[in-house]
Amino acid sequence: MVAACLFAADAVAREPVTLEDLQTLASQKAWAELLERAEDLPAPKRTDAWRALVTDAAAADVETLAPSDxxxxxxxxxxxxxxxxxxxxxxxxxxxxxxxxxxxxDLQRCLERDRRGCIDTFLELTPDLGPEAALQAAHLVKQGHFAYVAMPLFALAVGGGKDVSACKDAALAETVIAALGLPKEDPRAVQATKVAFEGCWSALGPKLKAATVGASSYFLANTCQPMRARKALSELQDDLCKDEEL
Incomplete structure (x- = not known):
């Protein structure tokens, strides 16, 4: 009997809402309650107006959450x-x-607290991050770390595009050159190679050519062949590559 009463009470409490009910919650800025009740509206009635209400509530909900230690x-x-x-x-x-x-x-808070895994956690939680936000995040990371640490975020800012606006970013160029100085099998060196020679060659080509003189063996291992393929090496630079058997 008690169980039946509880079930009945729950059924009453979760009666389907109307769009007008949700609009009232929105006018009251009761975002958490709106999100809790939004799916109580029958599926056939979930119109563009319903999606707009859910979008406003979700955005406001995210905006009110502040990072903590x-x-x-x-x-x-x-x-x-x-x-x-x-x-x-x-x-x-x-x-x-x-x-x-x-x-x-959130990323800034994590970096300020010198937490381990900030970048990996950030990337894991933001698969839909836009290029501008990725570029901003890359700048945050680069401020307090070796330049190559920000390479995954700069690569995300470029994405699969070619000659996108991020390619002209001075911090991106510095990061790519630094990451090309890592061992060839390092994931950041792989990302830098893709950005340099596929996504941003027009913007980065002259900088890469200048960086070849006096470069480390790792940098040459990552750049000699693709630069030679683009006929971007001077005779002296080509000799440097050959000295490294590249």
Whole structure:
């Protein structure tokens, strides 16, 4: 009898809501409750207006979460969970802006606390990060680390594009050159090679050519062959590569 009463009470408490109910919650800025009740609206009634309400609520929810020492990626984790729950959210500009801004603040908090794994955690939680947000994150990382540490984020900013705006970023050029000085099998050297010779050759070619003189054996191992293929080596530079048997 008690179980039946509890079940009945729960059924009453979770009665389907109307769009008007959700709009009222939005007018009250009761974002958490709106997100909790949004899926109580029957699926056939989940119109563009419903998606707009969910988007506003999700963005506001992420914006109110501040990073803490205990959980520096609170907003990023929340945005990730909401993006999985509502498949349309990652493509909604309003939500994407809140997500990317929150992720940047979370990353900064993590870096300020000198936590290990900040970059890996950031990348894991932000698979839909936009190029501008990735570039901003790369700058944050580069400020307090060896330049090559930021390579994964600069690579994300370039993506699979060619001659994108990020290619002209001075910090990206410095990071690529630094990462090309790592052993060839290092993932950051692999990313730098792709950015340098596939995505940003027009912008980085002259800088790479200048960096060849006096470069380390690692740098030459990563650059000699692709630069020779582009006929970008001077006779002296080609001799340097040959001296390294490259």
């Amino acid at each position: 205990k959980e520096p990626f609170a907003a990023t984790q929340r945005a990730r969970a909401l993006g999985r729950r509502y498949a349309f959210l990652p493509k909604a500009p309003r939500f994407a802006t809140a997500r990317d801004q929150g992720a940047s603040k």
